[in-house]
Amino acid sequence: MVSKPPSGSAHIPRPDVSLSTSSVYPEHTADCFAIAAEAGYDGVEIMVGIDAASADVPYLGRLSTQYTMPIVAIHAPCLLLSQNVWGPDPWDKVRRSCAAATDLGADIVVLHPPLRWQRGYASGFVEGVREISEQTGVTVAVENMYPWRTPGRPFQAYAPSWDPTAMDYDALTLDLSHAATSQRQSLEMAKAWGPRLRHVHLTDGSDSPMDEHLMPGEGDQNAWGLLEYLVNSDYQGHIVLEVNTRKADDHEDRLRTLTRVLDETRAHLWSAVQR
Secondary structure, three states, rough: EEEEEOOOOOOOOOOOEEHHHEEEEOOOOOHHHHHHHHHHOEEEEEEEEOOOOHHOOOHHHHHHHHOOOEEEEEEEOOOOOHOOOOOOOHHHHHHHHHHHHHHOOEEEEEEEEEOOOHHHHOOOOOHHHHHHHHHOOOOEEEEOOOOOEEOOEEOOOOOOOOOOOOOOOOEEEEEEHHHOOOOOOHHHHHHHHHEEEEEEEEEOOOOOOOOOOOOOOOOOOHHHHHHHHHHHHOOOOOEOOOOOOOOOHHHHHHHHHHHHHHHHHHHHHHHHHHH
């Protein structure tokens, strides 16, 4: 997605930058809308999870209206902590995520691949994702994950694969922190995916077994180089900041941090656009 530049700047469109509700944890969904609006983000991605508000579609609609903040994407409940959100059946979760996206005006559902012990779900996952996307008209963009790096050897926790590159998906989400944990480079993955890249979780990571979700520019993923590539490749998807702010002292400290990162991100986007 693109939007017009601020008044007084060059008349060149720039990609939107939205904020994931996970970026304000342990604050809540409503706090994300407040921070996004005050900092000047272009939209919000809803991580459906243990915060009850994140699964309450009418309430999310009211928050979007209250803060004049569009909801650009729904992240389906895929984490271990959200196993019972929207019921135990994983395909029901995907369908409800697509229904929520339709009701809230979002055009993307972000989806993790199945955990390998979800055998029935995993066995028809690629085909099932395409079928639901075609039925609902919502783009379901499968996200890159990573091997769980345990002592001894990595554990392949996802099926059919944590790496969607060779899988027959129509749309993909690139998460820079996950790329770092899998010891891959995000820019190379983006180039390999080509037009299948439809959504980006802007963050960062280092060569760590932990999924760090650092601020962009703080790790080894060349986040700013990726933004330049997106601009130059006429990328039309969303850019969503998905970072860890748990060390923030309070709401105001978190707001300052997320405002600063937004300003840095926009500065790099404008630099790339104007080259």
